[in-house]
Structure formats: C-alpha cells, structure tokens
Amino acid sequence: MKPNQRKGVPVATQRAERGGARGPYAKSSAKRRAIVDAAHEVFSQRGYRAASLKNITDHAGISETSLFHYFGTKQDLLVAVLDHRDHLGIRARPDADGCVDLYTELRQQAEWNEDVPGVIQLYSVLVSEATTEDHPGRQYFADRFTELRQRYAREFALLQEQGRLRPGSDPDMLAASLVALWDGIQVQWLHDPASVDVPATLKSFLDLAILPDPPA
Amino acid sequence: MKPNQRKGVPVATQRAERGGARGPYAKSSAKRRAIVDAAHEVFSQRGYRAASLKNITDHAGISETSLFHYFGTKQDLLVAVLDHRDHLGIRARPDADGCVDLYTELRQQAEWNEDVPGVIQLYSVLVSEATTEDHPGRQYFADRFTELRQRYAREFALLQEQGRLRPGSDPDMLAASLVALWDGIQVQWLHDPASVDVPATLKSFLDLAILPDPPA
DNA sequence: GTCTATAAAGTGATAGAC
DNA sequence: GTCTATCACTTTATAGAC
Numbered sequence: 001m002k003p004n005q006r007k008g009v010p011v012a013t014q015r016a017e018r019g020g021a022r023g024p025y026a027k028s029s030a031k032r033r034a035i036v037d038a039a040h041e042v043f044s045q046r047g048y049r050a051a052s053l054k055n056i057t058d059h060a061g062i063s064e065t066s067l068f069h070y071f072g073t074k075q076d077l078l079v080a081v082l083d084h085r086d087h088l089g090i091r092a093r094p095d096a097d098g099c100v101d102l103y104t105e106l107r108q109q110a111e112w113n114e115d116v117p118g119v120i121q122l123y124s125v126l127v128s129e130a131t132t133e134d135h136p137g138r139q140y141f142a143d144r145f146t147e148l149r150q151r152y153a154r155e156f157a158l159l160q161e162q163g164r165l166r167p168g169s170d171p172d173m174l175a176a177s178l179v180a181l182w183d184g185i186q187v188q189w190l191h192d193p194a195s196v197d198v199p200a201t202l203k204s205f206l207d208l209a210i211l212p213d214p215p216a
Numbered sequence: 217m218k219p220n221q222r223k224g225v226p227v228a229t230q231r232a233e234r235g236g237a238r239g240p241y242a243k244s245s246a247k248r249r250a251i252v253d254a255a256h257e258v259f260s261q262r263g264y265r266a267a268s269l270k271n272i273t274d275h276a277g278i279s280e281t282s283l284f285h286y287f288g289t290k291q292d293l294l295v296a297v298l299d300h301r302d303h304l305g306i307r308a309r310p311d312a313d314g315c316v317d318l319y320t321e322l323r324q325q326a327e328w329n330e331d332v333p334g335v336i337q338l339y340s341v342l343v344s345e346a347t348t349e350d351h352p353g354r355q356y357f358a359d360r361f362t363e364l365r366q367r368y369a370r371e372f373a374l375l376q377e378q379g380r381l382r383p384g385s386d387p388d389m390l391a392a393s394l395v396a397l398w399d400g401i402q403v404q405w406l407h408d409p410a411s412v413d414v415p416a417t418l419k420s421f422l423d424l425a426i427l428p429d430p431p432a
Numbered sequence: 433g434t435c436t437a438t439a440a441a442g443t444g445a446t447a448g449a450c
Numbered sequence: 451g452t453c454t455a456t457c458a459c460t461t462t463a464t465a466g467a468c
Contacts (some may be wrong), residue, residue: 045348049266052447064448123349128344131337131406133263142407166424173420176412177397180404184396190347191358196392204389208382208424238435241467247437268457280459281438290458 010163018204032070032080035060036164040081044122048078049127050138075136082140083124102155106182113186120186149175156209164211174209181205248286251276252300255293260338263345264353291352296338298356301338305329318371319422322398326415329402336402343399363393372425380427390425396419 009151038060042051045109057064071077130137149172156171165171182202189196254276258267273280287293305325327360329336346353365388372387381387398418405412 002261047263047265047345047348049263054447059374078347123250124344128340128406129263131340131403132263138407143406145407168423170420173417177403177421180400180417181393181397182400183403184398184400187344187390188349188361188392188396190344191354191361201389201393201396204386205393207384214334238468241436242465244437269459270456279439281440284459285437288459 011160013039025039028070031062031066035062035067035070035077036084037078039077040084040122041118043081044118044119045079045123048074048135049126049129078136080099080127080138081122082137085119088116089118102152102159102210103203106202106206110182110202112200115158121190124187145179151175152178158211166209168212169195169209178205218259245285247278248296250276251283251286251293252296255297256300256338257334259294259376260334260341263341264290264351265345269293294352295356297338298342298353301335304332304335318368318426319419320411321366322422323415326398326418330405332415337406340399340403340406351372364395367391368394375426380429382425382427385425392419394418 035056039051039056042055042059045051046055051065053067056077057067060067071080120179127137127141130141152175153171156165156169156174159165160169160171165174175198182198185196185198185201189198249270255267255272258271258396261267262271269283269354271421272293273283276283283293285295305328324421342353345351346357368391369387372385372390375381376385376387381390398414401412401414401417405414
C-alpha cells in the first residue's frame with residue numbers, strides 16, 4: 001500500500017482531511033448506503049461468518065472491487081451495518097420534561113422493529129454469534145448490553161423513588177431482565193410469529209414490576 | 217430390557233447369531249460419542265454454517281471418511297448433537313407426588329447449564345442461527361419452544377388454580393416470558409459472566425409472578 | 433469369510449485472494 | 451477476471467473386528 005493511503009477510506013475523503021479539495025462524490029454515499037443495506041440483509045439471513053462478500057455484492061448488484069473501495073474489510077462492513085442499525089432504531093425520545101413513559105417507548109420500539117424486515121433477525125443472529133471466539137462484533141454487543149441495562153436501571157430506580165415499583169424489586173435486576181426478555185421473545189417471534197406478541201409480552205412484564213398509578 | 221437382548225453381549229454378535237446384519241462393532245459407539253462431542257464444541261464456537269467438517273474431524277482426531285461413515289451428512293451430525301444435548305440436559309425430575317417445585321427445577325437446571333462448558337453457547341448460537349432460511353435446526357427449535365411453553369404454562373395454570381398467581385397474570389404469557397427471559401439472560405451471561413446471575417434472575421421473575429405461600 | 437471401519441483420492445461447487 | 455484453496459460429499463479399495 002502506498003503511503004498516505006488508508007484502507008477502507010475513500011481517497012477523496014483522505015484528501016479532504018488533509019485540507020485538500022472535494023471529499024466523497026455525491027453518488028458514493030448512496031452507494032455506501034446500498035452496500036450497507038445489502039450487507040444488513042445478508043448478515044441477517046446467514047450470520048456474519050457464513051456470509052460471503054460475493055453474497056453481498058450479488059445482492060447489491062456491484063462488483064467486489066467496488067465493495068473493497070468503500071469497505072476495506074468484512075469487519076469494517078459489519079461495523080457500518082451495526083452503526084446504521086443504531087441510527088435506524090430509535091423511535092421514542094424523551095419529552096420536554098426529560099421523561100419517557102416506559103410503556104410507550106417499549107411498545108413503539110417493539111412495533112417498529114417488527115415492521116422493518118431484517119432488523120430483529122440481524123440483531124438476534126449477531127448477538128449470539130458474537131459470543132463466540134474472536135468475533136468482530138463482540139465489543140459492540142457488550143457495550144450495548146451495558147448501556148441498555150444502565151438506562152433501564154435508571155428508569156426503574158426513578159419509579160422506585162416514587163414508590164411505584166413492586167416492593168422487593170431491584171432496579172438493576174429488572175433492567176437486565178427487561179433486556180433479556182425482549183431479546184428472548186424476539187427470537188421466539190422469529191421462529192413462530194403467529195403465536196408470539198412481542199409488545200404485549202413486554203407490557204405484561206412491566207405490569208408485574210410496576211405498580212398501577214395511584215388514583216389522583 | 218427387551219427380549220432377545222442379553223447383557224454383556226455386543227449387539228453385533230446377537231444380530232449375527234440371528235443371521236442378520238452384523239451391526240456396529242464394540243468401539244463404534246465410543247467413536248460416535250467422540251465425534252458428537254467434537255461437533256458440539258465446534259458448532260458452539262462457530263455456529264453450524266461456519267463450522268466445517270474438517271474443523272470437527274481435526275478436533276476429534278479422525279479422518280473425514282470416518283465422520284461420513286457414522287454421519288452421512290452434516291445435517292445428520294447436527295441432529296445427533298442436538299439429541300445428545302437433550303439427553304444431557306435434564307436435571308430435576310418430578311418427585312413422588314408427580315410435582316416439581318418450579319423454583320428448585322429452574323435453579324438446578326440453570327446452575328448445571330453454567331457448569332457444563334459449551335451447553336449454553338451451543339444452544340444460544342444455534343437457536344438464533346436457526347431462524348434463518350433453510351436452516352436444518354429450524355424445526356428442532358420450533359418444537360422445543362412449543363413444548364417448553366406448554367410445560368411451563370401448565371405449571372403456572374396449576375398455581376393459578378391454587379390462587380398463588382398474581383392477579384391479572386396469564387399462564388401462557390408467563391410461560392413464554394419465562395422461556396424468553398431464560399434464553400435472553402443466558403446470552404447476556406455469555407457476553408459478561410461477571411455481571412449476570414442467571415439463577416437469581418429467574419428467581420426474581422418467579423417472585424414477581426408467584427405470590428408467597430399463604431401462612432399455614 | 434463377512435461385514436464394519438478406515439484410508440486415499442476425487443467430485444463439482446463455491447469460497448476468498450490477487 | 452483468474453486462480454487456488456476449501457467446502458460438503460462420493461467412490462473405490464483395503465484393513466481388521468467379528
């Protein structure tokens with residue numbers, strides 16, 4: 001490889017970073033996006049390891065040379081797919097008070113997931129595959145679990161302060177359980193969509209953990 | 217023991233005496249077992265699709281010819297591994313009354329799973345991979361979910377009859393949730409064993425769903 | 433001697449490297 | 451686009467348990 005050239009980064013972008021001209025052409029971001037979409041689908045259908053780059057280029061209708069221009073390695077592509085999933089995946093946001101209703105957030109997120117083909121499958125297949133040795137997605141999922149557990153633990157702790165948590169419950173345990181329940185029920189849904197209702201299952205768990213609002 | 221079967225006499229010999237085919241030799245069941253153990257480990261580390269038969273034969277220290285002699289196809293081998301897992305996996309059994317304490321059963325099973333390396337990994341990796349198209353393990357896991365949900369639903373229904381279920385709970389929903397929670401928390405445990413306690417998480421869920429025993 | 437178990441070499445298809 | 455390695459699997463033949 002020549003000096004001043006980095007794998008996986010378009011030359012134009014590298015020039016731009018050095019204060020030179022241009023940056024990526026207009027078409028290239030659309031093409032990157034098309035590659036990421038194709039990779040998303042193939043990874044979700046076959047897993048990361050069993051997916052070949054040819055599977056992906058065939059699906060995207062491009063040459064392998066093109067793929068290597070945008071993503072230097074298969075790992076880079078996986079990272080891009082996971083990042084893209086993160087940007088896709090957020091539906092409910094805190095309201096003006098900085099609060100979210102946990103029920104509403106989970107329901108909206110769960111319903112949206114089901115509507116976008118491949119999102120649940122990608123996540124479910126990779127989160128397990130990534131537990132195996134030397135998997136490039138390992139850190140991503142470890143971080144994701146830590147972050148999700150902390151976030152929900154804060155919500156449950158807040159409810160506990162308000163006396164709205166069932167006595168004897170631990171916010172950290174509830175948070176880990178909520179994440180686990182969600183992941184697990186999604187896998188059951190993938191196996192048998194007709195007999196599993198993801199949003200209703202999440203609601204039933206919250207109903208167990210959270211006491212009804214005291215009458216005003 | 218069936219008639220026509222004598223203790224201590226190889227099956228092959230018994231068949232031969234009856235004039236039929238000879239059947240497997242004495243060493244072959246040990247070798248089958250060694251192959252299944254090797255396949256269990258490789259499948260759990262790499263998944264089914266990404267595992268090659270050479271990975272397995274290298275691990276078992278045999279030739280590929282031998283493997284094909286015992287298991288005609290890769291799919292047959294997967295089935296054998298899953299069957300073997302089923303026979304391994306049962307710890308708690310109903311007591312004399314035909315009853316099992318749900319708490320005890322889940323705790324024992326969860327603790328045992330953690331002690332046997334690869335059991336949780338195999339299950340977690342394959343149950344997700346099997347949701348993808350044309351996966352030979354699909355039916356196995358679909359059946360397993362149906363069976364597990366029915367079994368736990370019966371337990372919860374029994375508790376409900378005794379008035380020991382939290383009011384408003386649905387036995388079927390609780391059963392699906394329990395299975396989902398278990399699968400999901402095991403995946404978290406694989407990612408980060410130090411910060412996840414599988415048996416305690418299951419217990420905390422049962423504590424939410426099941427009312428304490430009424431004082432006698 | 434028979435039948436099982438292992439060995440060696442080879443099939444077409446497809447993988448990733450260049 | 452080309453090339454080589456490897457994939458799941460087969461064929462043919464021999465060694466050895468019975």
